[in-house]
Amino acid sequence: MLETKNLEKVYQTGDRALDDVSVTLDGTEVVAMIGPSGAGKSTFIRCINRLVEPTSGDVWLDDVELTALSxxxxxxxxxxxxxxxQEYGLVERLTVMENVLSGRLGYVGFWQSLRRKFxxxxxxxxxxxxxxxxxxGYENKxxxxLSGGQRQRVGIARAVLQRPKLLLVDEPTSSLDPETSHAVMELLAEIAVDTDVPVVINIHEVHLAEEFADRILGLSDGSLVFDGPPAELDEAAKTRVYQGATDSVGASRSTGESADNQLSQDELLTKNG
Known part of the structure; x- marks a missing residue:
């Protein structure tokens, strides 16, 4: 079970990216987070694993309080x-297999990982x-x-190899064509069922969220304004989600989130390898 309690994030600019977001996720459901650019979707995902440090609030995974860990x-x-x-986070000079096996770096010793002995x-x-x-058949390439869709699949395979309790996915379809986007979302939904792991996906394409998610969370100006199954995401609900953010606030938050995203990705890769 994943639980966030009164999660808040305020950037150094003073922009509030998350405002008192409390969510409980359980089971193997696919959860899609939707909302305008700068609504706080990427920040929420990164606060869960503390690639972005929350300003206040708690994050729990099962019985572990992630926000209290050293x-x-x-x-x-x-x-x-x-x-x-979103940007794959792969080491491009390495092969597909080497990138996928990096998902096990947290479980092998330093010298084994240095020599790529698994x-x-x-x-x-x-x-x-x-x-x-x-x-x-692509393992030695x-x-x-690879194409963008193939790189995204390598990133998914690497995450699956961790055998995680929770899978976080940040805008997996943002740079893909419609057909590849559909295939990637279908793959993530299958993985949630096959591996018995809940998947949280930050996504802009509402129609894909409605097709593949079991539950949709809608963020607007950092606040949770919708939480329910796709069938309940009617036009009134979409209006609540998308009418809140102004262009100026969204642009400011997007700038802050983009900087955190890049730094956090590099940090995670360093910590894992």
Whole structure:
């Protein structure tokens, strides 16, 4: 179970990205977070694994209060939280297999990771995961030779290899064509069921959220203004979600979130490897 209690984030600019957001997620549901740019969607996801530090509030994963952990404790607990980045977060000079196996870096010793020596069961699981995401046969290709959709699948495979309790996905379809976007969302929904893991997806395409999510959270100006199944996301609900943010506030928050996103991605990769 994931629970956020009264979660708030105020950037140094004074912009409030999250305002008293309390959510409880349980089971293997696919949860889509929607809202205008700058509404706080990426900030919410990154506050869960503390790639962005919340200003106040609590985050719990099962019986562990993530917001109370020291840095070493947090590093260990992050093994239970898979993360798929909008910009993939892959090491492009490495092969597909090397990138996927980096999902196990939190479980092997320093020298093993330095020499890229992984247990046989991890390698077997990597092959199985590549098969699941439709990339079997690509394991020896360099990531910089792949398409955007293929890179996104590598990022998903890496996160799955962690065997996480929770999978966080930040705008997986933002740079993909409609057909590939549909395939990626379908894959994430299948993974939620097959691995018995809840998936939280920050997404702009409302029609994809309605098609693939079991539950939709709507953020507007950092506040949770909708929480329910797709069938209840009527025009009135969409208006509540999308009419709140002004262009000036959204632009300011987007700038703050973009900076945090890039720094946080580099930080996570460093911590994991």
């Amino acid at each position: 840095k070493p404790e947090l590093q260990r607990e992050r093994r239970n939280i898979g993360m798929v980045f 247990p046989p069961d991890a390698i077997e699981h990597a092959y199985e995961t590549l098969e699941r995401v439709g990339l079997r 360099r990531v910089d030779a």
